[in-house]
Amino acid sequence: MKAIVVTDEAAGTAGMTLVERPEPAAAINDVIVAVHASGYVPTEVTWPSTWTDRANRDRRPSIVGHELAGVVTSLGYGTTGLSVGQRVFGLADWHRDGTMAEYVAIESRNLAPLPGDVDFTVGASLPISGLTAWQGLFQHGRLQAGQSVLVHGAAGAVGSIVAQLAREFGAYVIGTGRTADREAALDFGVQEFVDLGNDSLADIGGVDLVIDVIGGDIQKQSAALVRPGGTLVTVVGPPEARPGDGLAIDFVVEADRAQLTEIVQRVRDGRLRTNIGTVASLDDAVAAFNPTERTRGKTIIRVRP
Numbered sequence: 147m148k149a150i151v152v153t154d155e156a157a158g159t160a161g162m163t164l165v166e167r168p169e170p171a172a173a174i175n176d177v178i179v180a181v182h183a184s185g186y187v188p189t190e191v192t193w194p195s196t197w198t199d200r201a202n203r204d205r206r207p208s209i210v211g212h213e214l215a216g217v218v219t220s221l222g223y224g225t226t227g228l229s230v231g232q233r234v235f236g237l238a239d240w241h242r243d244g245t246m247a248e249y250v251a252i253e254s255r256n257l258a259p260l261p262g263d264v265d266f267t268v269g270a271s272l273p274i275s276g277l278t279a280w281q282g283l284f285q286h287g288r289l290q291a292g293q294s295v296l297v298h299g300a301a302g303a304v305g306s307i308v309a310q311l312a313r314e315f316g317a318y319v320i321g322t323g324r325t326a327d328r329e330a331a332l333d334f335g336v337q338e339f340v341d342l343g344n345d346s347l348a349d350i351g352g353v354d355l356v357i358d359v360i361g362g363d364i365q366k367q368s369a370a371l372v373r374p375g376g377t378l379v380t381v382v383g384p385p386e387a388r389p390g391d392g393l394a395i396d397f398v399v400e401a402d403r404a405q406l407t408e409i410v411q412r413v414r415d416g417r418l419r420t421n422i423g424t425v426a427s428l429d430d431a432v433a434a435f436n437p438t439e440r441t442r443g444k445t446i447i448r449v450r451p
């Protein structure tokens with residue numbers, strides 16, 4: 147089968163190649179999915195799990211991509227809850243070969259049914275951004291209606307979903323980003339926008355929750371804005387700063403069938419808009435992941451037309 151692999155850690159995304167790989171076999175509780183569309187987070191090449199398995203053995207060449215939408219083609223021993231021919235979407239294991247390929251072996255618990263009226267391209271754009279936003283706001287951030295949320299990168303893949311879910315939940319949402327992101331962020335529902343290149347974050351006063359996708363100095367400034375009892379949630383590694391009287395939590399997104407179902411239902415009924423920037427074929431994936439100009443939103447690879 148065709149697959150996009152990485153073998154050279156130092157080369158990063160530029161080291162991706164399109165190669166032939168053997169089709170995967172289903173392990174216990176796995177299904178094999180014919181991938182129709184696949185998503186990718188550019189930082190993936192910096193994650194240790196891209197290069198080693200759970201026993202820390204080198205697993206190169208590693209097939210990249212951990213988001214998928216496709217159709218189940220076979221079931222492994224003991225697999226329950228899904229059926230051959232079923233449309234699914236979900237989040238693949240970090241330590242195993244990923245979804246930027248014609249087929250993937252994936253544990254069934256990492257998948258949710260993809261309703262027939264949701265396109266595969268849309269389905270593949272939701273797992274990482276959608277689950278990260280959901281878990282950041284509701285599990286780790288323990289958001290309550292009426293609270294204020296500072297959402298960094300609000301025109302980006304994660305931030306745009308955070309902004310929409312937080313608004314739906316009844317929060318007051320302040321988004322940040324680059325100058326060119328203002329309109330897009332407002333469109334995704336932020337009520338105020340802070341241009342991080344030109345405006346002062348301190349001017350927004352206090353907030354109850356920060357969702358940080360940037361880190362560094364922006365995270366440090368944001369920690370200082372968290373009200374007593376509030377939380378800074380970050381997804382870019384261990385927190386570098388803590389609120390004076392609040393929590394700092396980092397997490398890595400986890401697969402969750404019930405949450406995927408909540409997310410896709412919102413896409414179907416129009417409450418949630420996904421943020422897709424580029425759609426390319428598997429043959430054009432390497433070029434799509436190495437753009438020469440700034441892109442916005444997720445890049446989705448249409449593995450099957």
Ligand SMILES: NC(=O)c1ccc[n+]([C@@H]2O[C@H](COP(=O)([O-])OP(=O)(O)OC[C@H]3O[C@@H](n4cnc5c(N)ncnc54)[C@H](OP(=O)(O)O)[C@@H]3O)[C@@H](O)[C@H]2O)c1
Pocket residue numbers: 187189190274275278298299300301302303304305322323324327342343359360364380381382383397398399440441442443444
């Ligand atoms: N821990 C987890 O489970 C988890 C899950 C998902 C994502 N993540 C991480 O979260 C980060 C964001 O992911 P994403 O998919 O949302 O990426 P994305 O689509 O690129 O969104 C990030 C947004 O923030 C903006 N931004 C970054 N630095 C900025 C700065 N200094 N000033 C103003 N704007 C800035 C980006 O603009 P530019 O494009 O111009 O830089 C972009 O609009 C990545 O590092 C990713 O690895 C972690």
